[in-house]
Amino acid sequence: MFMADHDLPVTHFAEGSFMPLLVNRFVFSLAPAQAPFFLRPLVKTVLSALDAKLVAGPLDASLKYVRLPST
16 A cells, blocks of 8 residues: 555554543543443543543644644
8 A cells, every 4th residue: 555755653653642631531522421320520520631631732732733734
């Protein structure tokens, strides 16, 4: 399969640095539904804060890096 010169670094970046952020966001979004009924609001609040602190900033920076220049 042919790959352009700019595809290889982005592919490695996506697998090594971008994917863990996406997995964290996915887990943080699923966990409140798995929590006991009375703890769901607390779990949702805590995981939303964790997502905002640990995932949102690096994810935005990663999206800026992955965005390829338009031709």
